[in-house]
Amino acid sequence: xxxxxxxxxxxxxxxxxxxxxxxxxxxxxxxxxxxxxxxxxxxxxxxxxxxxxxxxxxxxxxxxxxxxxxxxxxxxxxxxxxxxxxxxxxxxxxxxxxxxxxxxxxxxxxxxxxxxxxxxxxxxxxxxxxxxxxxxxxxxxxxxxxxxxxxxxxxxxxxxxxxxxxxxxxxxxxxxxxxxxxxxxxxxxxxxxxxxxxxxxxxxxxxxxxxxxxxxxxxxxxxxxxxxxxxxxxxxxxxxxxxxxxxxxxxxxxxxxxxxxxxxx
Numbered sequence: 001x002x003x004x005x006x007x008x009x010x011x012x013x014x015x016x017x018x019x020x021x022x023x024x025x026x027x028x029x030x031x032x033x034x035x036x037x038x039x040x041x042x043x044x045x046x047x048x049x050x051x052x053x054x055x056x057x058x059x060x061x062x063x064x065x066x067x068x069x070x071x072x073x074x075x076x077x078x079x080x081x082x083x084x085x086x087x088x089x090x091x092x093x094x095x096x097x098x099x100x101x102x103x104x105x106x107x108x109x110x111x112x113x114x115x116x117x118x119x120x121x122x123x124x125x126x127x128x129x130x131x132x133x134x135x136x137x138x139x140x141x142x143x144x145x146x147x148x149x150x151x152x153x154x155x156x157x158x159x160x161x162x163x164x165x166x167x168x169x170x171x172x173x174x175x176x177x178x179x180x181x182x183x184x185x186x187x188x189x190x191x192x193x194x195x196x197x198x199x200x201x202x203x204x205x206x207x208x209x210x211x212x213x214x215x216x217x218x219x220x221x222x223x224x225x226x227x228x229x230x231x232x233x234x235x236x237x238x239x240x241x242x243x244x245x246x247x248x249x250x251x252x253x254x255x256x257x258x259x260x261x262x263x264x265x
Contacts (some may be wrong), residue, residue, distance in 0.1 A: 002164070023134065030127045036074050039119055043070050046111045049233040053224040053244075054106045057234035066107045068096040070116075076179055079098045079116040083108050110220075111244065115249035128186050133257055135182035136175045137249045140211045141218075143174025160222040168215055175211035180204045208258035217252030220250045221245065 002205045026038050047066050056062055073082035073254065086150055090105040121129050147170020156163040183203030198206075225233060234242020 020134075020138075023130075027127050027130065030165060034125060035122050035127075036119060037108050039115055040070065040125050042243060042247060042254065043067070043111065043115050045234070045236060046115070046247060047107050049105050049242045049244045050111055050224075051172055052232070053228045053233060054103055055228070056103070056107075061187065062104060062107070069108060070112055073112070073116055078145055079119060080113065083113050083116060089220035110253055111231035111247070114255055115159065117258050118250065118254040121254055121261075123260070124188070125261050129261065131184060132179065132207075133250065133254055134184045136210045136257075137214045137264055140171040140175035141179035141249065142171075143226055144168060144171025144215065147171065147174075147250065149181075157219055159226060163219070171215060172208060172211045175214070176204060179207035179211065182244040183207055186261075198264055202264050206257065214249035214253040217249045220252070248259065 004082065026034060044067060047070075048063055048095045051059055051063055051066075053059065069083065069086040071088075073079040076082040087105045087108050090108070091102065092102045092105070094102045121133070143161075144167040148167025151166040151170065152164030154165040155161060155166050156168050170250050175203055180200070183198055183206065186203075188197040190196075225231065232241030232243035237246055
């Protein structure tokens with residue numbers, strides 16, 4: 001094995017550990033508004049990067065408008081409905097003033113909507129759902145990264161030439177192991193007079209689907225970066241690039257996890 005391939009990983013791991021520590025602290029002292037505030041900070045950084053990828057670099061009016069929609073959605077009982085309303089308003093503006101581009105609604109679809117799904121995930125299923133999500137995505141990222149480095153030969157998608165089928169398989173395998181174990185810590189839920197808990201097969205199936213979603217979340221962001229002609233979405237996280245570079249997998253996996261848990265319970 002050629003360990004020289006990993007010599008530049010130190011900064012990546014340092015940044016990753018700092019981010020993990022922040023998440024742990026937020027988890028220990030968690031509350032609806034602390035988590036909402038944390039996601040708001042993430043959204044502010046990620047939405048600015050998304051605007052650049054969508055071709056609206058330095059468009060502060062659109063950025064502030066997107067943040068205003070986010071804040072309204074956070075306080076609204078059904079946050080996704082607020083985003084849909086904002087998209088309809090944006091579509092109406094474009095229809096009225098043909099000089100505007102419908103792309104102004106894109107930041108509401110990505111990353112706003114998936115982050116609001118993440119907020120809903122916490123509100124409905126608590127902090128343990130985040131523990132599970134972290135276990136799945138971290139294991140999938142690490143498994144894919146190191147399996148790809150050591151075994152990768154077969155390209156996975158032209159969108160991201162660095163990804164290989166071997167890496168993807170390694171990521172899903174690692175996620176299936178560690179994610180399924182984490183899934184067992186999900187508390188029981190009371191439905192009527194019954195206490196319902198996740199079984200092994202439910203936890204495994206949800207984990208695998210979330211891992212696949214995580215991979216395609218990363219692939220989608222790679223697609224946006226390729227279209228924009230940039231290597232990273234930003235540079236605020238040393239070794240990781242921008243905020244979107246770090247949360248891309250969570251944006252897709254979090255939506256799938258919310259659907260999976262709603263179906264399971």
